Amino acid sequence: MAEEIQLLKGNEAIAEAAIRCGADAYFGYPITPQSEIIEYLAQEDPYNKRTGMVVLQAESEVAAINMVYGAASTGKKAMTSSSSPGMSLKQEGISYLAGAELPCLIVNVARGGPGLGTIQPSQADYFQTVKGGGHGDYNMIVLAPYTVQEQYDFVKLGFDLAFKYSNPVMILSDGAIGQMMEKVTLSAQVPRETKDYGWNVLGKSENRERRYITSLYLQSEVMEQKNLKIQAKYAEIRKNEIRYEEIQTDDADYILVAYGISARIARKVIRLARAEGIKVGMLRPITLWPFPSARLKELAPKVQGMLTVEMSAGQMIEDVRLAVEGAVPVKHYGRMGGIIASPTEVFINFKKLFNIA
């Protein structure tokens, strides 16, 4: 069969991928710059026309994430999406999903903050996304797409990982990736299916014990055991699921560390630098949690410096510094408030920060 290629907006790619990978439900609340996800789904009407996938506009982000919690409890592939201020509202639900070990997919097409902020792209939700955000000790698997194709592919990957580990997965995108259009190679339609995973509530039959989806364990000894079990799972995820891409790191004297739209800019910075004879490479984390710390540590002694390029005041830089353990200077360059730095701007500042003439 010939490849099916379509020109899609990043947000539309999320929606189309959800339908095609056999998602059971989308619950969301509109917010710029990601409303095309629910609009596309409403227009496509998968419930009536394609797969029977439920699409529902909730009264709030709070309700939406809890609808996801309900659907996920029954073993359905459920997802929601939002942008930064809305994602703050979802944090309670995310903590419960992690605590109850429920699989689901959450998409954040991030915009500038804090507060109501702006509608332009930003990467200032890194801390919220990879360091918790909600209460308690928990982690989500966090995927950071840097093309519309990845935005599409990470929906299926996200659901696969969510169900493999019974854990919420987040796609941390940004307003630029969400809004830009690129060609996307589409995958074949996968039918929806619900399995008995041994944990999902389906109604108690005579021949089995009841199932109870909960994050409540009133005895502290039991709660600690639950935490240890979750932490063991996270250790497994750290072992198996770290993903990253390296560009021209073999001979690099400097390494840029960037994800999402910043990685697109960093790719151009490499060309600008090499044109001037400065050997620059890039490590692009694809999973922000688990973070490619070990690889960064390996690379550190081979280079003179690392620069994180982030659209924030510098958040991922903390993880890079932790990874390299002081072996190499790590600097940050980024713009805030929805401004995307140009490659030239990043390159000039890179040279300044590392005193390169």
Added chain:
Amino acid sequence: MAVDIEQYKKDLLAQGAEVVFSKTKNLTDTPFSYCGGCGHGVAHRLIMEVIEEMGITADTIGVAPVGCAVIAYEFWNIDAVQAAHGRATAVATGIKRTNPEKFVFSYQGDGDLAAIGTAETVHTCNRGENIAIFFINNGIYGMTGGQMAPTSLIGMRSSTAPYGRQHDVHGYPLSLTNLLAELPGTYYVTRQAVETAAHVRTCKKAIRQAFENQKLNKGVSLVEIVTNCNSGWKMTAPQANKWMKENMFPQYPLGDIKVPKTE
């Protein structure tokens, strides 16, 4: 000498005794840990009995709240989901929309349904989700130690309104049930109690009706159950029931508020 209950039962049956009542299989053998005289135990039993009697255990998913009934998992021998405080009907919506063939109910207290979860409650009812909501109204926050509830009466003392609820400070008692009955999305709305045998019987019929309605796909069935919280009210159980009749029932009158139109 200890009596072997199981052997005793067998002996009685062997002597020709007739079984006239047995506990529903939908309750676990864990003794209720609710305060003596509290309505939660009766409400739990009635709901679990109805599910068994209708033969829908294998098709029923319950949603438990935050509040005293947060420990429902100790007692309900059915598949269920623990929801975050106030979010029970959003969770129930997620379950029902993706599993329309299942019977889905939420069980919520006054703080859960009528304070922190007001938005979820109103919008679930407004969408006419095809679920049952069981709303336990005792006018106080029992689990957390007797704080004011949205349904606390004017003048009623609680740990956060120690001089009594005053409307100009704390607002008025909120009868969300009556408001919800106004929404086109609710199909059946009734207010019940479980403090007398007669009320227990009527309440059980209402619970049954709420489950039967789910077969019709016509919207929310809401059963409010007014109960006492004797420990929260700082009374004995008999005093609390008397106080409930004299004070709670005038504010929250029992009976059907919205009944399905006969077609």
